[in-house]
Amino acid sequence: MSPTSKPNAAAPMTLDRAAVLRNAQKLLRIGKLAPAIKLYEQVVGESPEDLKTAATLGNLYVRAGSPEKAVDLFIGIANGLRSRGLHAQAAVAYQRVLAVSDDDEQALLQLAEIASSQNQNVEARAYLTRVEDRRRGRGDSKGAAQILIQIAELDPHDFDARLAAARARQETGDNKGAIADFKRTADDLLEGGRHTEAATVLKEAAQLVPDDAGLAERLFDAYLLAGKFADARNAARTPAHWKRCSPKPTRPRECRRASFTSSGASIPNSG
Numbered sequence: 334m335s336p337t338s339k340p341n342a343a344a345p346m347t348l349d350r351a352a353v354l355r356n357a358q359k360l361l362r363i364g365k366l367a368p369a370i371k372l373y374e375q376v377v378g379e380s381p382e383d384l385k386t387a388a389t390l391g392n393l394y395v396r397a398g399s400p401e402k403a404v405d406l407f408i409g410i411a412n413g414l415r416s417r418g419l420h421a422q423a424a425v426a427y428q429r430v431l432a433v434s435d436d437d438e439q440a441l442l443q444l445a446e447i448a449s450s451q452n453q454n455v456e457a458r459a460y461l462t463r464v465e466d467r468r469r470g471r472g473d474s475k476g477a478a479q480i481l482i483q484i485a486e487l488d489p490h491d492f493d494a495r496l497a498a499a500r501a502r503q504e505t506g507d508n509k510g511a512i513a514d515f516k517r518t519a520d521d522l523l524e525g526g527r528h529t530e531a532a533t534v535l536k537e538a539a540q541l542v543p544d545d546a547g548l549a550e551r552l553f554d555a556y557l558l559a560g561k562f563a564d565a566r567n568a569a570r571t572p573a574h575w576k577r578c579s580p581k582p583t584r585p586r587e588c589r590r591a592s593f594t595s596s597g598a599s600i601p602n603s604g
Contacts, residue, residue, distance in 0.1 A: 353372050373393060391403035528558040
């Protein structure tokens with residue numbers, strides 16, 4: 334083609350792309366890595382959704398001693414795909430990032446978010462746990478706590494994770510948030526009839542704010558619901574508590590009946 338010639342506008346882009354790839358592969362066969370990379374960059378720049386070619390370019394970056402370029406390439410492609418709602422393809426690109434840098438937090442967090450949006454909570458938790466371990470390993474306790482809170486949000490029925498999140502808040506000095514988490518978790522446990530576990534959670538919360546009368550009241554009630562009358566007597570703080578629960582260990586039935594008949598609740602079995 335002469336310098337004054339114009340490209341054929343009707344020529345399919347796929348033909349040009351195929352020719353560029355052939356030239357790039359020829360360069361690779363004779364060990365010309367840098368110019369081959371340039372050609373692959375042209376193709377990927379025009380067709381970023383072509384993950385196969387992008388993967389080849391990423392591998393070439395690694396071969397050339399520039400793994401950070403491979404990470405940047407895949408992150409950019411993945412973010413672009415995700416912004417267009419192509420989450421499955423974006424996940425593949427984020428996985429390519431991990432193939433180069435297995436602890437890349439951005440890729441792990443994005444994969445966790447994608448998995449969570451598809452109700453794949455086991456996978457989401459696995460990705461987040463990797464981030465939490467990495468942050469804790471470098472001494473970032475606050476960052477690790479943030480991840481534990483995210484894990485707890487995946488499944489409201491995972492009470493162990495919710496308690497871990499509450500303790501993580503406490504670890505970072507957020508006692509108010511920790512207490513709120515403990516209370517919500519205890520409420521859900523009580524609603525599910527898991528009275529003993531609820532009492533244990535409320536006891537942990539009460540240790541953070543020993544002067545909180547409302548929390549002490551809830552703990553006292555939880556002990557009664559759980560049938561833990563000795564603990565209820567130990568937790569009793571007001572005349573009303575003593576009125577509801579006889580301090581005499583030989584009269585547990587009175588303790589139980591005084592509490593539950595006054596509120597209209599049924600009396601639990603004595604097992």
